[in-house]
Amino acid sequence: SLDAARLIGRIRTLGEIGRDADGRLVRLAASDTEKLGRDQFVTWVKGAGLDLAVDRIGNIFGIWKPDGVTDDAPLLLGSHIDTVIGAGIYDGCYGVLSGLEVIETLKAEGLTPSRPVVVAAFTNEEGVRYAPDMMGSLVYAGGLDIETALATIGTDGTVLGQELRRIGYAGEHEPGFFRPHAYIELHIEQGPVLEREGIPVAAVEYLQGISWQRVTITGDANHAGTTPISMRRDAGHAAARVITFLRDRARASNTPTVATVGCISFEPNAINVIPSRATFTVDLRDPDEDRLQEEEAALAEFLESISTEEQVGISVERLARFEPVKFDQGIVTLIETAARDRGLACRRMTSGAGHDAQMIARIAPSAMIFVPSIGGISHNPKEYTADEDLIAGANVLLDVVRRLATE
Amino acid sequence: SLDAARLIGRIRTLGEIGRDADGRLVRLAASDTEKLGRDQFVTWVKGAGLDLAVDRIGNIFGIWKPDGVTDDAPLLLGSHIDTVIGAGIYDGCYGVLSGLEVIETLKAEGLTPSRPVVVAAFTNEEGVRYAPDMMGSLVYAGGLDIETALATIGTDGTVLGQELRRIGYAGEHEPGFFRPHAYIELHIEQGPVLEREGIPVAAVEYLQGISWQRVTITGDANHAGTTPISMRRDAGHAAARVITFLRDRARASNTPTVATVGCISFEPNAINVIPSRATFTVDLRDPDEDRLQEEEAALAEFLESISTEEQVGISVERLARFEPVKFDQGIVTLIETAARDRGLACRRMTSGAGHDAQMIARIAPSAMIFVPSIGGISHNPKEYTADEDLIAGANVLLDVVRRLATE
Ligand SMILES: NC(=O)NCCC(=O)O
Ligand SMILES: NC(=O)NCCC(=O)O
Numbered sequence: 107s108l109d110a111a112r113l114i115g116r117i118r119t120l121g122e123i124g125r126d127a128d129g130r131l132v133r134l135a136a137s138d139t140e141k142l143g144r145d146q147f148v149t150w151v152k153g154a155g156l157d158l159a160v161d162r163i164g165n166i167f168g169i170w171k172p173d174g175v176t177d178d179a180p181l182l183l184g185s186h187i188d189t190v191i192g193a194g195i196y197d198g199c200y201g202v203l204s205g206l207e208v209i210e211t212l213k214a215e216g217l218t219p220s221r222p223v224v225v226a227a228f229t230n231e232e233g234v235r236y237a238p239d240m241m242g243s244l245v246y247a248g249g250l251d252i253e254t255a256l257a258t259i260g261t262d263g264t265v266l267g268q269e270l271r272r273i274g275y276a277g278e279h280e281p282g283f284f285r286p287h288a289y290i291e292l293h294i295e296q297g298p299v300l301e302r303e304g305i306p307v308a309a310v311e312y313l314q315g316i317s318w319q320r321v322t323i324t325g326d327a328n329h330a331g332t333t334p335i336s337m338r339r340d341a342g343h344a345a346a347r348v349i350t351f352l353r354d355r356a357r358a359s360n361t362p363t364v365a366t367v368g369c370i371s372f373e374p375n376a377i378n379v380i381p382s383r384a385t386f387t388v389d390l391r392d393p394d395e396d397r398l399q400e401e402e403a404a405l406a407e408f409l410e411s412i413s414t415e416e417q418v419g420i421s422v423e424r425l426a427r428f429e430p431v432k433f434d435q436g437i438v439t440l441i442e443t444a445a446r447d448r449g450l451a452c453r454r455m456t457s458g459a460g461h462d463a464q465m466i467a468r469i470a471p472s473a474m475i476f477v478p479s480i481g482g483i484s485h486n487p488k489e490y491t492a493d494e495d496l497i498a499g500a501n502v503l504l505d506v507v508r509r510l511a512t513e
Numbered sequence: 514s515l516d517a518a519r520l521i522g523r524i525r526t527l528g529e530i531g532r533d534a535d536g537r538l539v540r541l542a543a544s545d546t547e548k549l550g551r552d553q554f555v556t557w558v559k560g561a562g563l564d565l566a567v568d569r570i571g572n573i574f575g576i577w578k579p580d581g582v583t584d585d586a587p588l589l590l591g592s593h594i595d596t597v598i599g600a601g602i603y604d605g606c607y608g609v610l611s612g613l614e615v616i617e618t619l620k621a622e623g624l625t626p627s628r629p630v631v632v633a634a635f636t637n638e639e640g641v642r643y644a645p646d647m648m649g650s651l652v653y654a655g656g657l658d659i660e661t662a663l664a665t666i667g668t669d670g671t672v673l674g675q676e677l678r679r680i681g682y683a684g685e686h687e688p689g690f691f692r693p694h695a696y697i698e699l700h701i702e703q704g705p706v707l708e709r710e711g712i713p714v715a716a717v718e719y720l721q722g723i724s725w726q727r728v729t730i731t732g733d734a735n736h737a738g739t740t741p742i743s744m745r746r747d748a749g750h751a752a753a754r755v756i757t758f759l760r761d762r763a764r765a766s767n768t769p770t771v772a773t774v775g776c777i778s779f780e781p782n783a784i785n786v787i788p789s790r791a792t793f794t795v796d797l798r799d800p801d802e803d804r805l806q807e808e809e810a811a812l813a814e815f816l817e818s819i820s821t822e823e824q825v826g827i828s829v830e831r832l833a834r835f836e837p838v839k840f841d842q843g844i845v846t847l848i849e850t851a852a853r854d855r856g857l858a859c860r861r862m863t864s865g866a867g868h869d870a871q872m873i874a875r876i877a878p879s880a881m882i883f884v885p886s887i888g889g890i891s892h893n894p895k896e897y898t899a900d901e902d903l904i905a906g907a908n909v910l911l912d913v914v915r916r917l918a919t920e
């Protein structure tokens with residue numbers, strides 16, 4: 107088994123890097139604080155005696171290729187170390203640091219793998235600063251052109267490529283410079299299922315589809331006191347109608363569809379001025395591609411109808427669109443077996459969150475391991491997984507890697 | 514009659530002071546751009562040979578007190594030169610510059626007034642940067658303590674008193690240092706009534722009540738992909754429900770009640786994070802005090818109900834509250850007579866916007882003159898009043914002042 111204290115210690119150390127003045131963990135992709143997180147990870151990678159590689163989109167790879175290993179298709183482990191705003195310490199970091207821990211453990215054991223084993227920290231998985239999410243793994247898997255990705259403009263007006271250069275993580279390697287033999291990602295569930303059912307480990311066999319859009323509504327600024335309700339073209343009110351429409355629809359359906367409006371802004375954003383413009387994001391998800399398309403169509407139709415009813419202009423920009431993914435059944439079964447061999451109950455499940463595994467699945471057999479999130483809370487400082495569960499999950503990863511690295 | 518070209522020229526000159534990089538007119542109270550507007554006004558006041566006085570809340574007074582005038586209660590004219598974000602050029606400035614023009618005209622005529630005539634530019638009428646609105650005139654009228662007013666924190670975190678000192682307009686005079694004989698404010702209507710009815714002048718006899726509140730809703734940040742709809746405490750969605758509630762209610766009623774949500778922000782404001790906090794402003798207005806109270810009560814009740822239904826925390830901060838005002842019937846009649854003597858159709862009306870006259874009415878007989886706003890558009894760069902209407906309104910002011918300054 108692996109060094110539990112070292113793994114937990116590293117998770118906590120990385121979890122303190124990027125706290126702002128209010129105590130919130132904010133390590134947005136390619137920011138100053140994320141640079142510090144990257145530097146810490148690189149230090150650990152080098153300390154473990156691994157080779158370091160960084161590709162042009164800033165993905166960091168710690169490569170264990172013992173002398174004599176000839177197979178060029180490495181077994182890949184990983185996740186991400188960027189965070190949302192006000193994040194927990196586990197999302198992403200747990201998978202990256204467990205991957206490193208597994209490699210160090212196997213190396214210390216003197217195992218001779220039949221192929222290299224690599225741990226990756228993918229760039230901009232969260233998608234909060236730059237859309238789409240899972241950008242580093244998407245580019246790596248060939249799903250997004252590197253030049254387009256580097257030219258992405260962030261919510262703060264920055265350009266990703268410039269930011270990567272600024273923080274020193276615009277690497278030389280071409281994304282996709284090796285094709286993995288397989289990819290396994292260990293992650294916290296971020297949802298309530300495992301805790302509710304009292305099950306410590308999941309073998310993730312599906313990941314739901316994701317649709318991100320930015321909607322801009324334009325009306326007319328006018329005086330809040332003098333403009334009769336009937337004469338208003340109120341962009342803010344139209345936006346509020348979209349938000350309640352999405353919620354009412356998701357609530358009324360008996361499907362797992364979820365819809366979220368996480369960002370909003372009004373212009374001119376003055377107390378006595380009717381908003382002339384409202385901009386907001388829509389995050390739609392569904393495990394079923396047909397249903398996700400129906401939800402997108404229903405939104406488009408509603409936008410069409412309020413554009414007439416409220417006499418507002420509406421434009422929609424697509425920020426991300428990923429179909430549901432089915433993971434590799436062989437690896438899923440391996441995970442189940444490894445868990446049961448350690449006496450851990452294990453269930454199969456569908457991931458509600460997006461993950462780098464979803465992208466790497468395009469180029470290699472992939473699957474994920476989940477451990478419970480207390481209260482199903484994530485993207486929140488209260489995100490928590492018990493140490494015992496973290497260790498159990500990492501040991502399942504260890505066993506699966508031992509198997510896949512030597513097959 | 515007055516110097517039409519000079520008045521229109523000054524309105525246009527002041528209207529160019531404070532344009533930002535996007536061409537928007539932004540002269541928020543006590544800001545750098547408003548300082549430039551103030552400086553320009555002071556230059557004109559001095560050029561007209563008036564005495565200058567600035568009080569502690571930054572109200573600027575141009576005082577015409579010819580030798581031999583003994584009465585201490587001046588006739589007061591005025592309005593404001595601060596603007597909203599993306600303002601038109603007429604709101605406020607028209608009244609201030611017309612007041613100055615009227616004084617210069619009477620002075621040039623060699624009129625001997627029986628009392629001083631004073632033109633005022635009141636601080637922070639718009640209330641966009643610092644609440645409440647009409648703050649300078651409110652403090653002047655004794656409705657708000659000067660120390661409290663100076664300690665007001667702005668939407669940008671600044672403190673009004675410090676900003677007034679910084680821009681050099683924290684004056685020496687105690688607000689209320691003279692009690693006016695009467696107050697007359699000339700203003701654009703900012704609403705659609707006069708244009709629709711083809712009437713060039715209104716004598717404003719009522720001004721509706723204003724209620725401003727800031728609502729903060731707190732829920733739980735959580736993952737947009739993994740959190741079932743039934744487990745969400747979504748502050749953003751709860752805010753959207755309040756916005757649609759207010760609109761639906763105002764639309765369904767057959768009263769002139771208006772409700773506006775002009776400002777909003779979400780936290781953490783990330784695309785894949787359920788908002789943990791939503792903050793927005795509510796501007797409620799009604800000409801009838803009882804009905805305004807009913808609207809406030811209905812909002813409070815709705816907030817109470819969604820706090821339970823959506824399981825969110827709700828707190829409300831009062832930003833401004835002014836009861837409807839009835840202006841002085843004697844001055845209203847004088848305005849009507851003056852308009853008709855110039856062959857101008859005139860109607861009585863109720864102001865939908867708040868004005869400094871509403872505050873000064875607490876300490877002196879007051880009334881307002883309105884001229885048409887094309888399309889009823891205000892708080893918008895398209896705000897427009899024809900030169901002919903501007904001049905007509907200013908001449909009505911001139912005639913009323915000639916009468917009140919000599920009685
Ligand atoms: N795992 C995770 O939180 N990924 C971020 C992308 C998303 O699912 O919103
Ligand atoms: N006249 C005017 O626009 N005043 C600003 C205060 C308000 O009515 O919102």
